[in-house]
Amino acid sequence: MEWPPVDDITASAPLPAGYRYEYLSRHQVPALISALKVWYPGIAVGNASCHMRESFYAEKVCLDGETERDFLVILFKHDDEMVGMFSVERDPDSEVLYGRICAISHRHRGSHLSRSVPLLEEALGRAMGMGMVYGLATLKYPHMQATFERMGWQLIGITPGFDREVIAPGVVKRVYEAIYAKVLVPSELLRPRAQDLTPAAKALFDLLYPGQCLERVDA
Structure with missing residues (x-):
């Protein structure tokens, strides 16, 4: 089970004009970690905080063709500038794909890049024969909830305390999150x-x- 080529997912989940996907390479890891500190300040705690450790990428993320690894990080590029990212984790045994995090540069949020995320996860899942894709959306803001719903994903539940978030400077709380999913093989x-x-x-x-x-x- 290999991650599909970038050209395949681009065709199934096109980005706005001027943007493109690129799979994360080993030499880009430090720059991505630095960017995430700015794009996603709350990433310092909770489920997403692994993305701030170089060891996470070295040990678990598919880099430079290491297709046997079950984490993939996809960059959003504008020309040669890194302007966003999306990470995904696959479970090859259950044939399920979990969208981990999406982060977009503040200067590019008006370009609606996050709207491509559900389509992107579906494209990855279909290319690898996955049965289901799912992701979480915070209940602090409605934007990602609306994006999932607009793309036909179903709200299947709300988790109490699944993750931790910074809700104010120096204040961390366990939070409710909405679970959205899409079955790719409903006949099964x-x-x-x-x-x-x-x-x-x-x-x-x-x-x-x-x-x-x-x-x-x-x-």
Whole structure:
């Protein structure tokens, strides 16, 4: 299972005019870490903080053709300038792709680069035969929530305390985050039987996936 060529994902998830994708190279790691400090100050804590350690890239991220690694970092470039990034993690056993973080330079946020992120993750997933893609969106701001919903991803839940964020200078709190997902192979989904669900589980399932539960199945 190899990460697809940049040209393949560009065709499936095009960027605005003047921008392009580029896979992170080893020599670019220090510059990316420096940029993230500016683009994403809250990255110092929580799930995303691994992106601030050079050892994370050296040990886990696909760099310079190390396609066996399960983390990929994709840069957004404008000419030769690094203006944003998106990282993704694959689980080859469950064939699922998890969008880790997206960060965009303040000077380029009006270009709507983040709107390409759901399409980009889908393109990666489809190219590698993944069954599902998913990502998290903070409840502090509605922007990424709206982006996922606009692209047809489904809100499947809200996690309490999954991650930590800087909410004020020197103040870190555990936060709620929305989970958005898209199934790439809906024909492979096994519908649950009503008799196998607790009342609470069935009520939530019916809310999220109306009409998908098998109401009565003998044996």
